[in-house]
Amino acid sequence: MNDSGKDGLPAIxxxxxxxxxxxxxxxxxxxxxxGKRLTVAAPFGVNSADVPEVGSIMELAWVAGDRRHAVDVRLAELTRERPPRWSLEAVGSIRLQTRRNYVRGGGGEEVEVTLGGVAYQGKVVDLSEGGVRCRMEDDRFDRDDRVDVRVQLDTGALALRGIVLFVRRDHENATYDVIITYETNEIMGRAIRGYVLRREMEERRRNRESVANAG
Structure with a gap:
């Protein structure tokens, strides 16, 4: 065993x-x-019903210096000792995160933006807990417009009230990128975080499978 933080993973x-x-x-x-195997104390606050199954993929995040790092890990084992522990195996590359920005992701979801009682349809380019970037065919939005946003996720639709931050025309595709900011409560924020994380993990899993199949 070692406690050196070798390979960039967090130390004991x-x-x-x-x-x-x-x-x-x-x-x-x-x-x-x-090595790539870390043993952590069973995370504080996880209900017994929410404990993931062995083999589940999750994310491990920590702060080193002034930067926040994260890596995908697989739950390799649940120990029965007291206190209980989780054995996690790193399955991806370490990436840097910033706490000041929301994690953005997704793309392709149906979005409806309502201005002045008129609803306009578009597609999500990416979204986060703090905002969404939409691709719209209609030139109907200006900076500081107050709008209602309805985004269709895999778990259902989210209804949000926001403000247009920026509008940029894409001359090549004759569309408009509309960036809308909003505030979310904890329930909505959790739903968006979970959705973005699932999409990221699914994409990384597909990439790993593609590389393995190509080999």
Whole structure:
């Protein structure tokens, strides 16, 4: 065993966040480290009914220096000792995150933007807890317009009230990119975080499978 943080992974006693597939983050600490295998204390606050199955993919995040790092991990084992521990195996590359920005993702979802009682249809380019970038065919929006946004996710539709931050014309495709900011409550924020995380993980899984099949 080692505690050096070799390979860029967090060292023993590092405080970490374990982010489950629903986007919810739980605090923990690294108890042991061996190569790409980390043992962490069972994350605080996870209900027994929400404990993932062995083999599940999740995210591990931690702060090193002044930067936040994250890596995809697979739940390799659940121990029965007291206190209980989770054995996690890194399955992806370490990436940098910034706490000041929301994680953005998605793309292609149906979106409806309503201005002055008229609804306009478009597609999501990307979205986050703090805003959405839409591709619209109609030139109907200006900066500071107050609009209602309805985004269709795999778990259902989200209805949000926002303000147009920026409009940019795409001359090549004769469309308009409309960036809308909004504030979300914890329930909506959690739904968007979970959705973005699932999309990212699915994309990385497809990329890994594509590389494996090509080999």
């Amino acid at each position: 006693n590092t405080l970490v966040d374990v982010v489950l597939m629903d986007g919810e983050a739980y605090q923990s600490r690294v108890e042991d480290a061996d």
